[in-house]
Amino acid sequence: MKLLEVACFNVQSAIVASEAGADRIELCDNADLGGTTPPLKWLAEIHGIVKIPINVMIRPRGGGFVYTDAEFQSMKDAINAFISTGMVSGYVFGVLKHDRTVDVERTVELVRLADPLPCTFHRAFDETTDLEQALEDVLGCAIHSILTSGGASKAVDARETLARLVKKAAGRVVIMPGGGVRSTNIGALKESTNASAYHSSALLGSDTVANAMEIEQMKMGVR
Template sequence: MPLIEIACFDVKSALIASEAGADRIELCDNADVGGTTPPLEWLYVTQGVVKCPVNVMIRPRGGNFVYTNSEFDAMKNAVQGLKSSRMVDGFVFGVLHDTQTIDIERTTELVNLADPLPCTFHRAFDEAKDLPQALEDVISCGIKTILTSGGASTASQGTVRLAQLAKNAGDRIVIMPGGGVRSSNIDSLEKETRAGIYHSSALLDTDTLANAQEIKNLRARLHQEP
C-alpha cells in the first residue's frame, strides 16, 4: 500500500502529522527557502511523541545546491551529530556540481557518514540537466529514495517524466513524487506513476501548519479502492 511522507517545518506540524496518520515525516526548518537543517532541540520534543519515522533535512542554507568546503563540512557535522543523537531515522540532502550534475563524491561521503540510516536525495535532483543520467548517478551513491517532481515545477506537471524515472529505477531506488502533491491530485498521480510513496507539505491556502484533515484526505484518496 502506498505511503505518505509529510514535510514539516516546525515541531507542531510534526506532531499534527503524526497524529493524522503520516507514514513518515521530513523535518526541516525555514519553509520560505524550501527547508534547511532543523535545530537539534526539535528532536528532543518529537522523541517518543511522534509515532512514525522522522527523516531530517541536511541543508545549511537556501539557494542552490553547490556548496563551499565550509558549507559541506557543516553538512557532514550535522549528519554525524544527528546520527549520534539516535533521534533520527534517516537523512535528506542533495549536492550538485555547478555544471548541473550530481556531485557523486560528496553525496557518497554523506551516505557513508549516515550509514546504516537511509538517505533521500531531495529536489536538487530536479535541477540536474540530464535526469536519466542523474538517476544513475544518485543510485551509484547508495541513496535509497529520490524526491522529485520529474524536473517540472510540480509533480502533476511532471507525471510523464516521473513515470519514466520510476520505470528506469525499477527496484534499485524509490522514486517519491513531490511538489504540489495534495488530496486533489494524489489519486491521478498514483494512477500515472504507480509510486510507492508520495511527499506533501499538507499546507492549504494560507496554512502555516500541516493540515490534519488534508493528511487524512491524502491517505483516504491514496488508499481508496480502484
C-alpha cells in the same frame, strides 16, 4: 499500501502529521527557502510524542545546491549531531556540481557517514540537466530514494516524466513524487506513476502548520 511522507517545518506540524496517519516525517526548517536543516532541539520537543519515522533535512542554506568546503563540512557536522540523538530514521540532502550534475563524490561521503540509515536525494535532483543520467548517478551513490517533481514546479505537471523515472528505476531506488502534492491531485499521480511513496507538506493556503484532514485525505487517495 503506498507511503506518505509529510514535510514538517515546525514541531507542531510533526505532531499533527504523526497523529493524522502520515507514514514518515521529513523534518526541516524554513519553508520559504524550500527547507533547511532543522534545530537539533526539535527532536527533544517531539520525543515520545511523534510515533513515526523521522527523516532529517541536511541543507545549510536556501538557494542552489553547490556548496563550499565550509558548507559541506557543516552538513557532515549536522549528520553527526543528529546521529548522536538516536532519534533519526534517515537523512535528506542533495549536492550538485557547478555543471548541474550530481556531485557523486560528496554524495557518497554523506551516505557513508549516515550508514546504516537510509538517505534521500532531495529536489536538487530536479535542477540537473538530464534527469535520467542523474538517476543513474544517484543510484551509484547507494541512495535509498529520490524526491522529485520530475523537473516541473509541480509533480502533477510532470506525470509522464515521473512514470518514466519509476519505470527506469525498476525498484533499484524509490522515486518519490513531491512538489505541490495535495489530496486533489495525489490520486492522479498514483494512477499515472504507480510510485510507491509520495511527499507533501500538507499546507493549505497560508497555513504554517500541516493540515490533519489533508493528510487523512491523501492517505485515502493512495490506498
